[in-house]
Amino acid sequence: MSTLVADSLYQQLVSAFHDLEKVQEPANLTTLRREAFDRFQQEGFPTVKNEEWKYTNLHALVNTDYVLNTDVNVDQVDTRKADIKDLDAHRIVLINGQYVLAFSSLEDEIGLTVKPIEEAHTEENFRLHYAQHADKSDNILVQLNTALQTAGVYLSVAKNKVVSKPIHIVHVAAGTQEFFAQTRNLIVVEPNAEVEIIESFITLDGTPKNLHNKVSEIVVQENGKVQHYYLQVAESSSNYIQHTEIYQEKHSLYNNYNCNLPGASFVRNNINVRLDAEEVESHLYGINLTSGRQFVDNHTIVDHLKPHCESYEWYKNIPQDESTAVFNGKIFVREDAQKTNAFQQNNNMLIGDKSTVYTKPQLEIFADDVKCSHGCTMGQFDDEALFYLRARGIGEESARVLLVHAFAFDVTSRFSNEIVRGYVEELVAKGLEKS
Numbered sequence: 221m222s223t224l225v226a227d228s229l230y231q232q233l234v235s236a237f238h239d240l241e242k243v244q245e246p247a248n249l250t251t252l253r254r255e256a257f258d259r260f261q262q263e264g265f266p267t268v269k270n271e272e273w274k275y276t277n278l279h280a281l282v283n284t285d286y287v288l289n290t291d292v293n294v295d296q297v298d299t300r301k302a303d304i305k306d307l308d309a310h311r312i313v314l315i316n317g318q319y320v321l322a323f324s325s326l327e328d329e330i331g332l333t334v335k336p337i338e339e340a341h342t343e344e345n346f347r348l349h350y351a352q353h354a355d356k357s358d359n360i361l362v363q364l365n366t367a368l369q370t371a372g373v374y375l376s377v378a379k380n381k382v383v384s385k386p387i388h389i390v391h392v393a394a395g396t397q398e399f400f401a402q403t404r405n406l407i408v409v410e411p412n413a414e415v416e417i418i419e420s421f422i423t424l425d426g427t428p429k430n431l432h433n434k435v436s437e438i439v440v441q442e443n444g445k446v447q448h449y450y451l452q453v454a455e456s457s458s459n460y461i462q463h464t465e466i467y468q469e470k471h472s473l474y475n476n477y478n479c480n481l482p483g484a485s486f487v488r489n490n491i492n493v494r495l496d497a498e499e500v501e502s503h504l505y506g507i508n509l510t511s512g513r514q515f516v517d518n519h520t521i522v523d524h525l526k527p528h529c530e531s532y533e534w535y536k537n538i539p540q541d542e543s544t545a546v547f548n549g550k551i552f553v554r555e556d557a558q559k560t561n562a563f564q565q566n567n568n569m570l571i572g573d574k575s576t577v578y579t580k581p582q583l584e585i586f587a588d589d590v591k592c593s594h595g596c597t598m599g600q601f602d603d604e605a606l607f608y609l610r611a612r613g614i615g616e617e618s619a620r621v622l623l624v625h626a627f628a629f630d631v632t633s634r635f636s637n638e639i640v641r642g643y644v645e646e647l648v649a650k651g652l653e654k655s
Contacts, residue, residue, distance in 0.1 A: 229282065229283070229285060237367055240367075249341065253367045257363070259360070260360060260367060265282050275517065284398060286430075286431065290399040292315050292318075299323060299390050302422045311325045311389075312334060312389045313390045314391050316393065317371030319334075333375070334374070336373065337371065337374050340374035345439075349406060350437070354436075354463055364433060368402045369404035372404035375417075377413040382415075383415040390419075393423040393430045395428065398428045406437050407437070407438045409438075409440045409441060409446055410441050411441045411444060414444070416447040417449070418451065418640060419450050421460065422455075427455070430458050431459045434463070438464065438466045440468045440473070445472070446473070449637070450476070453647065454484040455483055456485045460489075467496060469497045470499055476503070477634075477636075481644075481647045481651050485515065489518045490520075491504060491518070493531070495523065495529045498527055502529075503533070505631045507631050507644065508537045508538065510539045511541050512541050514543040514544075516544070520533065520549045523552045527559045527560065529557065530560075531560075532562075535631075536566075538568075542576075545576070547566045548580045549564050551582070552586075555586045560592065565595050566595075572601075579596050632645060
């Protein structure tokens with residue numbers, strides 16, 4: 221093991237793996253679990269000695285005794301914390317990763333398939349794509365998830381299908397004991413299909429410390445289009461390690477809007493996009509407003525593998541109080557990826573003397589006929605601008621909100637869903653009021 225882990229937790233992980241080996245499932249999945257757990261045992265949890273985890277210390281999270289599979293009384297579950305006013309959407313509810321049909325609302329949509337991940341083994345898209353993308357990354361926690369996942373959702377959009385309204389996936393953290401959940405999602409969008417997915421993360425009142433290791437594989441086939449939102453509004457007892465792997469085929473479009481607001485104590489997002497065909501387009505946008513001692517780390521990889529592709533990435537961090545925001549963005553332009561157009565920008569506004577930002581934009585180009593740029597800015601909250609607004613009769617609280625909204629506008633203005641954009645802007649205002 222490359223990090224010290226509480227003996228009891230480690231033994232729990234080993235026992236849980238051996239229990240899963242006894243479960244009846246296809247032989248290839250059992251083999252995947254075994255290979256993944258062997259690799260995890262060899263490498264263990266990453267430490268700050270690993271460059272990719274330099275600012276992300278997992279020690280306190282993994283040196284805790286957790287229940288690995290906690291039962292929840294669904295009668296007590298209230299999902300209203302995830303409500304988005306005026307949003308008309310299909311709803312999928314996952315409680316600690318478990319798909320709960322009673323809380324979900326999926327009107328008849330011919331061409332849309334939604335199943336618990338453990339019931340999707342016979343689906344053709346599952347057989348073709350499960351563990352074929354994320355597991356090729358160097359994130360060892362993907363291996364832990366592959367070995368131990370027992371919950372999650374499989375979603376497939378059939379060829380030529382345009383889903384009539386957004387799909388709102390609500391991730392609920394709930395329990396009476398400290399727990400560690402492994403959730404696995406697979407989303408496949410077939411040729412010429414279109415879908416908008418909004419994922420909200422909430423915590424039920426009274427839920428003790430909880431840790432989630434979540435992996436999502438998203439496949440966007442030829443001419444497919446995906447708009448994808450992450451809305452992190454969980455409580456401080458919740459901690460998330462998330463890996464999202466996107467595989468794109470010819471003429472496809474994938475847009476990710478990653479929003480982390482005051483709440484969850486620890487968030488680590490790995491978002492990897494593989495542009496593995498010509499004429500592929502991808503956009504990654506991020507707004508991170510942190511407070512208290514919150515820690516939010518976003519690691520992104522945009523990998524241009526083929527020519528004539530375009531990527532655009534813009535992340536903005538606004539840490540307050542004693543909180544920390546991390547941005548580590550990598551763009552690769554491979555030798556065959558001529559005529560690539562790639563842009564990356566990270567802007568940071570620190571509010572308070574004790575807030576912290578670590579940023580590392582990176583660009584590696586192995587082709588010679590490309591247009592690529594990346595950059596980073598760092599600054600404090602503009603007290604002179606605040607004074608200017610207050611001198612004109614605007615209250616301090618309103619003035620602070622105006623200045624932060626102006627800073628975030630470059631990103632929020634690109635949200636494809638106006639209702640979600642308004643919702644996020646309202647959350648930003650509330651997050652500033654709390655600081």
